[in-house]
Amino acid sequence: MSKLEHIHMTVNAKIDPTFKALPKAEASRFVDKLLKEIGMKPLGPINWADAEDLDFPGQSFVQMITTSHCSLHLFTHADGTNEIYFDLYSCKCYNTERVIELLDKKFGLLEWHGMLYTRAADKDPQIKVIGNDAIARKQQEVLVETN
Secondary structure (H helix, E strand, C coil), X not given: CCCCCXXXXXXXXXXXXXXXCCCHHHHHHHHHHXXXXXXXXXXXXXXXXXXXXXXXXEEEEEEEECCEEEEEEEEECCCCCEEEEEEEEECCCCCHHHXXXXXXXXXXXXXXXXXXXXXXXXXXXXXXXXXXXXXXXXXXXXXXXXX
């Protein structure tokens, strides 16, 4: 990867139904482990919130990092299902497989999919669909056309 390459990773997942909450201290510990694993540093304190809209109960955080940011939204549904929506964007390369392992260890990923969007000033952007569900198995790689 070139020095100016940017990676944006998204993960949408159904998670372990026994996972019910992500208090601020727990979110901070997760972010600390994540940043240590990918060799990045925080750019200020974590921004954490408990849902005010009870139609979408759960918690969310955004952590600014020196190379961009990461965020996570946890939704706990009345039917017992739980979901996370995770983003990690950085202009510094990182091991995406380790990030998935950390998410799985913390949240118990059941069905998940996402994408890796890679762009650089001197290359065409690329998108790779990732995951363990049917959507990801059908589409392995998609290249974005540039005009």
